[in-house]
Amino acid sequence: DSGVTQTPKHLITATGQRVTLRCSPRSGDLSVYWYQQSLDQGLQFLIQYYNGEERAKGNILERFSAQQFPDLHSELNLSSLELGDSALYFCASSFSQGQRETQYFGPGTRLLVL
Amino acid sequence: AQSVAQPEDQVNVAEGNPLTVKCTYSVSGNPYLFWYVQYPNRGLQFLLKYITGDNLVKGSYGFEAEFNKSQTSFHLKKPSALVSDSALYFCAGGMNTGFQKLVFGTGTRLLVSP
Numbered sequence: 001d002s003g004v005t006q007t008p009k010h011l012i013t014a015t016g017q018r019v020t021l022r023c024s025p026r027s028g029d030l031s032v033y034w035y036q037q038s039l040d041q042g043l044q045f046l047i048q049y050y051n052g053e054e055r056a057k058g059n060i061l062e063r064f065s066a067q068q069f070p071d072l073h074s075e076l077n078l079s080s081l082e083l084g085d086s087a088l089y090f091c092a093s094s095f096s097q098g099q100r101e102t103q104y105f106g107p108g109t110r111l112l113v114l
Numbered sequence: 115a116q117s118v119a120q121p122e123d124q125v126n127v128a129e130g131n132p133l134t135v136k137c138t139y140s141v142s143g144n145p146y147l148f149w150y151v152q153y154p155n156r157g158l159q160f161l162l163k164y165i166t167g168d169n170l171v172k173g174s175y176g177f178e179a180e181f182n183k184s185q186t187s188f189h190l191k192k193p194s195a196l197v198s199d200s201a202l203y204f205c206a207g208g209m210n211t212g213f214q215k216l217v218f219g220t221g222t223r224l225l226v227s228p
Contacts, residue, residue, distance in 0.1 A: 043221075106157050
């Protein structure tokens, strides 16, 4: 158990809908990262937050947004969902934001868009 | 562009034999390299990382990795494979971007036969 929790574990929804994925980092960790794992794209970095502020953006679509709250949990919002958004979404956390930090991953949320 | 490559989709090894999972990187400057393992229906688990110093890095579950700057490689090794080592292994790099965005390889499936 990494100490990073994600809810829900599974999510089934329809095209055009909006969903929110939630992540609670390890106790004391200030950085939260979101990744998408799909069969065709592999593991891709989406976005990073550090202590409530956005720090880095990767291959995140404009239909997706995220935020980190004062209690350091984070939410990833996916809107106008398309079939291709079906994937496993991982959250990871680390104490700071440095390159030397180890990221600890949550179990993921499996999203299926029908 | 900075990248991490895993040239083998799958590696097969018999239990008790040594195993190697290959990873090469392409980055300007000094890379920070990580190995993660993913078991079915689980998140990624941290195995080990190279930051600086000794080229041979020891990690969890008896795994080790050798950083080779001249060959730009960071191969994962274990002297004696276990059936329970069967999983998906990811090499990742934290590049010199100022903020840590992991770039992942495509993953290598390790199958250890009894």
